[in-house]
Amino acid sequence: MPERKDPLTYVGRSIQREDGIAKATGSATFVHDLFLPGMLHAAILTSPHARARITRIDTSAASALPGVRAVLTGEDLDYLLGLYMRDKPILARGEVRYQGEPVAAVAADSLDAARRACDAIEVTYEPLDPLLDTEQALAEGAPLVHEALHTYQYMKGVFSPVPKTNIAHHQKIRQGDVEAGLAAADVVIEERFDNPPVPHVPMETHAVVARALPGDRIEVHTSSQSPYTVRHLLAACFDLPHANIRVHVPYVGGGFGGKAGIHLEPLAICLSRAAGGRAVKVVASREEECNTLPSRQGLRSTITIGAKTDGTITALRAVYTWDAGAYADYGVNIGRAAAYAGAGPYAIDHCAIDSYVVYTNKVYGTAYRGFGHLEVLWGIERAVDLLARRLGIDPVDLRMKNLLREGDRTITGEAITAGHGRPDQCLEAVAQAIGWGERSESGDPLKARGKGIAVLHKAPAMPTYTSCGAMIKLDEDGSADVLISGVDYGQGTYTTLRQIAAEELKLPIDAVHVTWDCDTAFSPYDWQTVASRFAFMGGNAVIQAAADCLRQLKATAALALDTTPDRIACEAGEAYGTDAPDRRILYGRLALGYTFENGNSVGGPVIGHGRYIAQGLTHLDLETGQGHPALFWTYGAHAVEIEVDRETGEIEVLRVATALDAGKVLNPALAHGQVVGGVVQGLGSALYEGFVFDPSGRLLNPSFTDGKIPTMKDIPREIRPIFLETPQPDGPYGARGVAEHPMIAIPSAIGNALYDAVGVDVHALPLSSERIHRAMNERKGPS
Amino acid sequence: MSDEIHKTHDIHLTVNGQPETGQVPAGMTLLAFLRERLYLTGTKAGCEAGECGACTVLLDGRAVTSCLVLAVEANGATVETIEGEAADGALSALQRAFVEEGAIQCGFCTPGMIMAARGLLARNPDPSREEIIDALSGNLCRCTGYEAIIAAVERAAKEEGGRDA
Numbered sequence: 001m002p003e004r005k006d007p008l009t010y011v012g013r014s015i016q017r018e019d020g021i022a023k024a025t026g027s028a029t030f031v032h033d034l035f036l037p038g039m040l041h042a043a044i045l046t047s048p049h050a051r052a053r054i055t056r057i058d059t060s061a062a063s064a065l066p067g068v069r070a071v072l073t074g075e076d077l078d079y080l081l082g083l084y085m086r087d088k089p090i091l092a093r094g095e096v097r098y099q100g101e102p103v104a105a106v107a108a109d110s111l112d113a114a115r116r117a118c119d120a121i122e123v124t125y126e127p128l129d130p131l132l133d134t135e136q137a138l139a140e141g142a143p144l145v146h147e148a149l150h151t152y153q154y155m156k157g158v159f160s161p162v163p164k165t166n167i168a169h170h171q172k173i174r175q176g177d178v179e180a181g182l183a184a185a186d187v188v189i190e191e192r193f194d195n196p197p198v199p200h201v202p203m204e205t206h207a208v209v210a211r212a213l214p215g216d217r218i219e220v221h222t223s224s225q226s227p228y229t230v231r232h233l234l235a236a237c238f239d240l241p242h243a244n245i246r247v248h249v250p251y252v253g254g255g256f257g258g259k260a261g262i263h264l265e266p267l268a269i270c271l272s273r274a275a276g277g278r279a280v281k282v283v284a285s286r287e288e289e290c291n292t293l294p295s296r297q298g299l300r301s302t303i304t305i306g307a308k309t310d311g312t313i314t315a316l317r318a319v320y321t322w323d324a325g326a327y328a329d330y331g332v333n334i335g336r337a338a339a340y341a342g343a344g345p346y347a348i349d350h351c352a353i354d355s356y357v358v359y360t361n362k363v364y365g366t367a368y369r370g371f372g373h374l375e376v377l378w379g380i381e382r383a384v385d386l387l388a389r390r391l392g393i394d395p396v397d398l399r400m401k402n403l404l405r406e407g408d409r410t411i412t413g414e415a416i417t418a419g420h421g422r423p424d425q426c427l428e429a430v431a432q433a434i435g436w437g438e439r440s441e442s443g444d445p446l447k448a449r450g451k452g453i454a455v456l457h458k459a460p461a462m463p464t465y466t467s468c469g470a471m472i473k474l475d476e477d478g479s480a481d482v483l484i485s486g487v488d489y490g491q492g493t494y495t496t497l498r499q500i501a502a503e504e505l506k507l508p509i510d511a512v513h514v515t516w517d518c519d520t521a522f523s524p525y526d527w528q529t530v531a532s533r534f535a536f537m538g539g540n541a542v543i544q545a546a547a548d549c550l551r552q553l554k555a556t557a558a559l560a561l562d563t564t565p566d567r568i569a570c571e572a573g574e575a576y577g578t579d580a581p582d583r584r585i586l587y588g589r590l591a592l593g594y595t596f597e598n599g600n601s602v603g604g605p606v607i608g609h610g611r612y613i614a615q616g617l618t619h620l621d622l623e624t625g626q627g628h629p630a631l632f633w634t635y636g637a638h639a640v641e642i643e644v645d646r647e648t649g650e651i652e653v654l655r656v657a658t659a660l661d662a663g664k665v666l667n668p669a670l671a672h673g674q675v676v677g678g679v680v681q682g683l684g685s686a687l688y689e690g691f692v693f694d695p696s697g698r699l700l701n702p703s704f705t706d707g708k709i710p711t712m713k714d715i716p717r718e719i720r721p722i723f724l725e726t727p728q729p730d731g732p733y734g735a736r737g738v739a740e741h742p743m744i745a746i747p748s749a750i751g752n753a754l755y756d757a758v759g760v761d762v763h764a765l766p767l768s769s770e771r772i773h774r775a776m777n778e779r780k781g782p783s
Numbered sequence: 784m785s786d787e788i789h790k791t792h793d794i795h796l797t798v799n800g801q802p803e804t805g806q807v808p809a810g811m812t813l814l815a816f817l818r819e820r821l822y823l824t825g826t827k828a829g830c831e832a833g834e835c836g837a838c839t840v841l842l843d844g845r846a847v848t849s850c851l852v853l854a855v856e857a858n859g860a861t862v863e864t865i866e867g868e869a870a871d872g873a874l875s876a877l878q879r880a881f882v883e884e885g886a887i888q889c890g891f892c893t894p895g896m897i898m899a900a901r902g903l904l905a906r907n908p909d910p911s912r913e914e915i916i917d918a919l920s921g922n923l924c925r926c927t928g929y930e931a932i933i934a935a936v937e938r939a940a941k942e943e944g945g946r947d948a
Binding site: 016017019020021022023024025026027028029030032033035112200201202203204205251252253254255256283285286489490491492669670672673676677678679680681703704705709710711712713715719 | 829868881893894921930932
């Protein structure tokens with residue numbers, strides 16, 4: 001249990017990020033920026049078809065071109081990859097499952113030569129009818145995206161693939177008796193909602209530089225959120241000892257979940273092997289980032305809610321059908337996590353959720369900031385507003401009545417305690433901030449204003465045994481280096497860990513550094529940097545590592561001062577005996593061991609280690625979904641005010657208030673930045689973003705020209721972050737994660753505000769002006 | 784056509800105050816020349832289609848997306864990249880404002896964002912909020928939500944001697 005100190009010197013303060021200078025000067029080195037001697041450049045040939053048999057590949061002309069060092073096709077690579085489900089080849093073998101799937105790859109002296117060689121590869125396809133939505137894929141007699149699903153390896157006891165179907169995972173949640181609950185309701189609504197697949201759009205596309213070294217050794221530099229998971233999955237893929245594989249992660253230009261798991265690393269390694277061990281660089285083009293690398297999964301939700309006339313929700317039934325695309329190596333866990341969170345932060349006695357992760361012939365899905373939650377909350381939080389309208393109850397009041405509170409149980413049977421945070425207070429805070437119940441008017445008669453509200457929750461979704469190590473080594477000048485293998489790809493966690501280390505070590509912040517460039521050869525284990533769990537787990541590990549350093553410092557100081565360690569205190573980078581506080585020894589004189597005047601020395605280099613492993617998590621029962629999946633829950637709420645153009649249907653978001661129960665805000669400036677950035681990313685999902693496919697399954701908008709994300713012109717006039725601090729008993733200084741939550745109910749709140757403004761209900765994202773314009777026309781009826 | 788693209792040309796230009804020369808294929812972009820020939824990797828490649836602004840540099844004082852400029856077009860020109868912004872080793876007021884206002888998260892868009900702002904401040908030392916947004920709306924950032932970037936440019940304009948608003 002972390003020590004609670006008040007006042008705190010660094011924790012809770014807006015300490016600047018240490019990486020700011022490197023990034024502002026262009027000296028921060030990303031994988032894109034690596035140039036190794038003799039390095040080759042790779043290009044990928046992708047499938048033009050969504051589903052086809054590959055009947056012939058001829059690489060002879062490509063191999064003969066000047067500068068070409070290696071050409072690979074799927075026939076050369078008999079491997080399957082995946083984090084939770086090993087279903088993904090490195091290059092397509094025998095068949096292609098989505099347009100954009102890698103079919104062949106070339107390493108050459110220049111990118112230009114590699115691209116020309118790809119153009120010279122002749123591939124003959126036999127196109128087949130693709131499965132372009134989950135209804136087709138679930139239909140009786142539908143072709144199978146993965147004929148061999150029943151032979152795949154997957155995490156047993158956690159996932160339930162259904163052999164000889166397109167269902168990669170079926171997650172069930174059963175609580176109470178949903179039929180009885182619905183029968184007891186006075187009002188029952190049933191609504192259907194849709195989310196399209198959405199690209200992550202990190203500004204840095206995926207990039208890898210790999211070298212296959214003699215003795216079956218591999219060195220990889222990768223733009224990844226997951227150095228150790230990459231290493232582990234490479235070891236499994238190539239059947240190598242972990243120690244043979246070294247993964248470096250330098251600065252990473254955004255991830256948002258898309259760089260978790262494993263991506264281009266195996267291809268780069270295979271190309272390096274085929275090119276005699278020369279370094280090979282693979283950098284995804286912007287089109288490949290959208291169309292070859294994974295996106296957020298699409299979702300269709302069918303939600304049934306029953307309630308009493310007083311607003312008490314009696315039952316909720318939901319069917320979530322995920323459009324996983326061609327592979328579900330990561331998507332299976334999204335279907336699982338979104339199911340156990342799939343009733344929203346409400347106390348519901350009778351609940352049945354079926355979450356199906358379904359293969360189709362589209363670009364495949366993976367984790368995306370909030371991991372299934374933005375998608376299910378789009379349905380749940382719109383449905384709760386529709387229920388409120390049917391009941392004639394204010395949407396805020398209806399939510400207040402049903403929110404989880406101390407003493408309630410979640411739909412998987414977890415008991416909610418005082419340490420869980422307060423969704424009701426988040427809701428109250430945003431309702432007040434937005435002026436709920438007060439109507440404001442636009443000066444423009446063509447514009448209608450409206451307000452909307454939505455609540456949210458999310459817990460980290462991860463294996464029950466997820467763990468994180470931290471090391472701190474003290475330098476001879478008394479400063480401290482923190483080594484850790486979570487990745488700071490912009491969220492600022494290294495800065496908060498630095499604050500925690502300085503606080504715990506009782507060192508000035510300037511004397512503490514977190515080492516950039518994760519390296520699996522030196523940095524201690526961390527599972528993956530995902531799910532808003534790094535500050536929590538890394539923070540706890542750093543607290544322990546700092547305590548270990550202090551133990552070692554005190555032991556040495558006690559010898560130096562001729563006392564016992566329990567009579568040593570530490571303060572401002574100095575140790576002293578509590579009986580004689582005037583004689584102080586700088587950490588620097590203890591860091592490598594203490595040397596007496598006669599030359600005798602004691603102690604030795606101070607190296608502290610700390611660790612944290614998720615506590616108390618259980619697998620979910622495969623039939624009922626009951627169990628304990630959440631390390632912690634972060635609750636929150638959004639409120640928005642929008643203006644809608646009555647003629648064009650265009651939405652302008654005027655104001656957003658976001659409240660999150662952070663437990664403890666470790667760094668207010670960084671937390672503020674997470675909220676503002678997350679809200680704007682949420683606006684992208686709400687208003688603009690979503691893949692569009694033609695009838696043959698070709699992705700039509702894999703670029704910034706056709707696939708817009710918010711620009712500086714699209715931001716709201718005001719974004720107001722509000723933080724509550726209900727301490728998380730096992731969190732570092734009481735903190736819980738807040739990185740994903742700022743975006744995950746933004747679309748719901750805007751969808752609710754849209755009805756408030758112009759009286760139309762839109763059930764599908766994005767809320768494009770075209771879609772809203774149509775809905776307004778339909779409401780008017782034929783003129 | 785493809786032969787034409789691979790024909791090489793000699794170019795001479797000034798980059799961050801230093802004379803540079805190169806023998807470049809006609810099809811090589813200024814972005815590739817800066818990154819792959821001069822190893823000035825602070826300039827980033829985000830889309831190579833002129834849509835994201837990560838590769839923004841100043842060409843004869845004007846902000847351009849260097850992925851849409853051929854290296855041969857920069858022959859005789861003066862180019863400023865992010866590496867020239869802190870030329871004397873100290874952060875410029877603009878860079879300092881980006882750091883201190885929290886305008887940086889992952890940092891991949893930052894060099895292009897700073898160069899676009901530098902181009903703006905060079906021609907308009909005292910821009911309004913709307914002028915900042917106009918000048919920088921071609922630079923995409925997926926992390927920050929832009930608000931802190933606008934604040935950083937406003938602050939730098941004040942500190943660098945633009946008239947206070």
